[in-house]
């Protein structure tokens with residue numbers, strides 16, 4: 001009996017450890033593998049739109065939608081996509097949006113070496129800096145997955161991790177469903193995660209994202225929200241950007 005109990009206790013310990021690890025890797029509030037934020041201060045009616053996986057061939061259309069409403073956003077660019085579409089990457093920065101680092105090849109970082117992780121962040125940082133003139137201060141982990149070595153890499157490049165308050169699942173949902181999800185999930189200080197690319201895909205179809213953003217922005221403006229870049233959302237005393 002005692003042996004059985006000991007076995008059960010050990011199994012429970014393993015389960016708890018596995019649960020902890022999965023939270024540490026993917027939990028939006030976890031900072032085990034590196035510093036990160038998942039929402040801004042809740043005392044102001046402000047939120048931040050963030051777009052991952054770009055630049056893509058669809059990004060210019062998204063920029064038009066944001067420009068029409070004079071709304072700033074934060075774009076977590078993938079280095080390999082920046083190399084493919086450097087002009088699009090640059091136009092994002094030139095339009096006054098914030099550009100962040102979303103790795104070089106969009107890998108899943110779990111079980112990878114610290115050196116691999118540092119190399120991915122470093123190459124993306126270089127590529128973004130070379131083509132946009134901006135040295136990113138913000139990092140979003142692909143799939144939201146953090147791992148051993150990420151914190152050291154973030155410190156080396158002075159990158160703060162950014163998770164999200166609400167994610168649109170815009171890579172698989174129709175515009176209607178994306179609008180419903182995001183509109184239902186935002187609150188003061190929300191960080192909204194959407195995508196202007198689809199991992200490393202060439203000419204991805206981001207029509208649902210663009211349509212959803214075109215409908216969401218006026219709705220949220222009507223609700224009294226202002227849109228801010230990540231830097232300003234998290235630190236309102238930062239100088240206003242061009243918008």
Ligand SMILES: [Zn+2]
Pocket residue numbers: 052053102106141142143199
């Ligand atoms: Zn991504």
